[in-house]
Amino acid sequence: MAKVTLVEAINLALNWELGHDPDVVLLGEDIGKNGGVFRATVGLQERYGTLRVQDTPLAEGMIAGMAVGMAAQGLKPVAEIQFMGFIYPAIDQIANHMARMRNRTRGRITLPIVMRMPHGGGIHAPEHHSESLETLLCHHAGLRVVCPSTPARAYGLMLAAIRDPDPVMFLEPTRLYRMAKQEVLDDGLALPLDVCHPLREGEDVTVVTWGAMTHDVLRAAEQLSLEKIGCDVLDLATLSPIDHGSILDSVARTGRLVIVHEAARNCGLGAEIAATVAERGLYDLHAPIRRITGYDTVMPYFRLEHDYIPSVERIADGIRETVRA
Amino acid sequence: MKTVAEFNIRYQQLLDDAGQPTGPLPDFARDPAQLHEMYRVMTLCRLFDTKAINLQRTGKLGTYAPCTGHEATHVGVGAAMQDADVLCPVYREYGTQLWRGVTLAEIFIYWGGDERGTNFAGPREDFPWCVPIASQCPHAAGAAMAFKLRGEPRCAVAYIGDGGTSQGAFYEAMNLAGAHALPVVFVIVNNGWAISIPVGEQTAAQTLAQKAIAAGIPGVQVDGNDVIGVREVMQAALARARAGEGPTVVEALTYRLSDHTTADDATRYRPAGELEAAWQREPLLRLRRYMESLDCWDEGRERALREDCTAQIDAAVLAYQANPKASTDSMFDHLFATLPAHLVEQRETARRYAVGHG
Numbered sequence: 001m002a003k004v005t006l007v008e009a010i011n012l013a014l015n016w017e018l019g020h021d022p023d024v025v026l027l028g029e030d031i032g033k034n035g036g037v038f039r040a041t042v043g044l045q046e047r048y049g050t051l052r053v054q055d056t057p058l059a060e061g062m063i064a065g066m067a068v069g070m071a072a073q074g075l076k077p078v079a080e081i082q083f084m085g086f087i088y089p090a091i092d093q094i095a096n097h098m099a100r101m102r103n104r105t106r107g108r109i110t111l112p113i114v115m116r117m118p119h120g121g122g123i124h125a126p127e128h129h130s131e132s133l134e135t136l137l138c139h140h141a142g143l144r145v146v147c148p149s150t151p152a153r154a155y156g157l158m159l160a161a162i163r164d165p166d167p168v169m170f171l172e173p174t175r176l177y178r179m180a181k182q183e184v185l186d187d188g189l190a191l192p193l194d195v196c197h198p199l200r201e202g203e204d205v206t207v208v209t210w211g212a213m214t215h216d217v218l219r220a221a222e223q224l225s226l227e228k229i230g231c232d233v234l235d236l237a238t239l240s241p242i243d244h245g246s247i248l249d250s251v252a253r254t255g256r257l258v259i260v261h262e263a264a265r266n267c268g269l270g271a272e273i274a275a276t277v278a279e280r281g282l283y284d285l286h287a288p289i290r291r292i293t294g295y296d297t298v299m300p301y302f303r304l305e306h307d308y309i310p311s312v313e314r315i316a317d318g319i320r321e322t323v324r325a
Numbered sequence: 326m327k328t329v330a331e332f333n334i335r336y337q338q339l340l341d342d343a344g345q346p347t348g349p350l351p352d353f354a355r356d357p358a359q360l361h362e363m364y365r366v367m368t369l370c371r372l373f374d375t376k377a378i379n380l381q382r383t384g385k386l387g388t389y390a391p392c393t394g395h396e397a398t399h400v401g402v403g404a405a406m407q408d409a410d411v412l413c414p415v416y417r418e419y420g421t422q423l424w425r426g427v428t429l430a431e432i433f434i435y436w437g438g439d440e441r442g443t444n445f446a447g448p449r450e451d452f453p454w455c456v457p458i459a460s461q462c463p464h465a466a467g468a469a470m471a472f473k474l475r476g477e478p479r480c481a482v483a484y485i486g487d488g489g490t491s492q493g494a495f496y497e498a499m500n501l502a503g504a505h506a507l508p509v510v511f512v513i514v515n516n517g518w519a520i521s522i523p524v525g526e527q528t529a530a531q532t533l534a535q536k537a538i539a540a541g542i543p544g545v546q547v548d549g550n551d552v553i554g555v556r557e558v559m560q561a562a563l564a565r566a567r568a569g570e571g572p573t574v575v576e577a578l579t580y581r582l583s584d585h586t587t588a589d590d591a592t593r594y595r596p597a598g599e600l601e602a603a604w605q606r607e608p609l610l611r612l613r614r615y616m617e618s619l620d621c622w623d624e625g626r627e628r629a630l631r632e633d634c635t636a637q638i639d640a641a642v643l644a645y646q647a648n649p650k651a652s653t654d655s656m657f658d659h660l661f662a663t664l665p666a667h668l669v670e671q672r673e674t675a676r677r678y679a680v681g682h683g
Binding site for chain 2: 025051052056057059061062064065066067068069070071072073074075077089092093096097101102103104105106107108109110141142144164165166194241242244245
């Protein structure tokens with residue numbers, strides 16, 4: 001078993017599926033010879049050729065639309081959008097076609113597509129390279145939205161995403177790409193979609209988070225454990241559909257809920273989680289639900305990005321106030 | 326400065342406005358059976374269109390996008406395609422779709438507000454109607470990429486209107502198709518009007534076919550009211566694509582002899598006299614005159630054909646009207662292969678509050 005980074009784990013998963021399923025085709029800008037700007041696809045074009053690992057023209061809408069056409073013909077395209085900030089031209093294809101084709105053809109045409117995209121900030125990137133736009137995608141019926149938080153989860157969820165018969169938006173947290181290595185068994189085993197992954201058990205407060213924020217939340221939880229505050233941390237992992245059942249079960253035990261996300265608060269996914277717990281778990285709550293999120297500002301250029309992204313201190317303070325409320 | 330590249334756009338017309346050959350014709354244009362079949366589908370399409378507009382006017386159909394005037398383009402394209410090819414239509418290419426086996430009832434069901442109309446029993450791999458303008462073009466390129474990957478001798482055909490050629494997706498798809506020499510043909514139905522905007526206000530380009538040049542692929546114009554010319558140009562473009570020589574853009578020059586949709590009123594913006602002049606060049610009459618000149622058509626055949634088409638359309642209207650409203654479950658059941666838990670709950674709620682309970 002090798003220790004790999006998250007981006008290497010994604011590469012392993014892509015390699016596994018390319019090697020085992022002839023219908024899998026990778027496409028995107030600079031993913032071939034260059035191996036992708038984050039090197040997620042490095043070495044794959046050499047191994048599988050220029051037709052199965054394709055450099056595309058520079059047009060995100062076209063990449064998404066081309067994936068629709070390929071998938072309608074039975075291929076399993078895995079398309080890369082170079083950064084999530086560039087997803088907007090592809091939204092027409094994703095929302096109007098990818099998400100709807102199965103429904104509008106009553107199941108005649110189905111689209112097993114994975115759209116991969118780097119997600120979030122914290123890597124000192126240019127403008128438009130640090131966005132957390134999951135809400136844009138989660139709002140559309142017919143899409144799955146997935147966001148891994150460790151190399152092993154990236155590997156297993158990527159395999160599950162490619163094997164899923166419906167379109168999956170796969171958000172890859174940029175600051176986790178090379179943050180830490182983990183032992184990942186390259187055994188082709190997928191992880192389940194549509195379920196939370198418990199990261200830490202605790203009895204005082206449920207903390208729901210995903211992607212890169214899981215690491216900051218775990219650091220905050222570690223600090224709070226010294227103060228005898230026990231955090232039950234859930235990695236949402238699949239952002240749509242949300243595993244509300246696991247969240248409600250945890251809240252029933254802890255009586256408190258904190259949601260942490262990097263994306264802006266307004267209409268963010270935290271609102272959906274909070275609303276569902278308010279609807280179904282209100283009488284389990286001993287304190288108001290709290291959201292700790294990015295601000296409702298433009299994602300700042302990198303000198304302020306760590307002021308925008310919820311810090312360990314801000315997370316710890318928020319959890320502490322919720323527990324002591 | 327020196328000239329580093331030069332381009333030209335060719336125009337094809339094989340039957341003139343009076344239905345007379347402009348020169349030697351291809352074999353299929355001398356075969357009465359083939360002429361009759363093309364004329365049959367063109368006539369069916371015209372009469373269907375008239376019926377659909379009437380149904381909408383009497384509240385029995387939703388907003389409908391008519392196709393009167395486009396029959397030669399639609400049938401010429403359909404006749405040139407092979408069954409295994411894939412069509413990516415816009416939303417009014419009924420002539421091509423009827424040729425390929427989409428049924429009249431399916432078209433009625435769709436415009437009657439029901440997705441089941443897109444579940445074509447005939448051409449299972451053809452795309453459904455595409456409402457967001459030009460977004461079907463990348464699908465055709467993607468399907469063509471799949472054919473290329475699998476080494477299949479199949480082609481994709483994408484339709485687009487004159488207004489659609491202003492969209493980025495049109496260029497992006499042509500550009501991809503050119504870069505990979507994909508087996509796809511883009512058919513521009515230039516009917517002069519994008520709702521209220523005439524082509525001359527849409528673009529400064531002298532032709533729309535020349536937009537292909539920027540993508541490095543050939544563009545050709547054809548008289549879109551000349552079914553012989555359209556079929557011939559399309560057959561050449563498809564043969565080229567099938568041979569691995571890459572995509573072509575075909576600009577069919579025709580005229581929208583109707584409003585944009587039944588919700589539109591073209592008298593608000595079209596200059597007086599233009600429509601009447603366009604009717605003088607309409608495609609059905611042209612083919613009929615040609616067939617009459619070959620002595621393979623007459624008033625009796627015309628009457629029998631119209632009666633047969635009308636009976637088919639009336640039967641399709643009955644089938645459409647007999648089609649009960651879909652259950653509320655159908656809103657949910659085709660969202661995913663397996664329905665997520667929260668949607669199972671919402672499906673239950675929708676059942677309870679179903680309008681008229683099915």
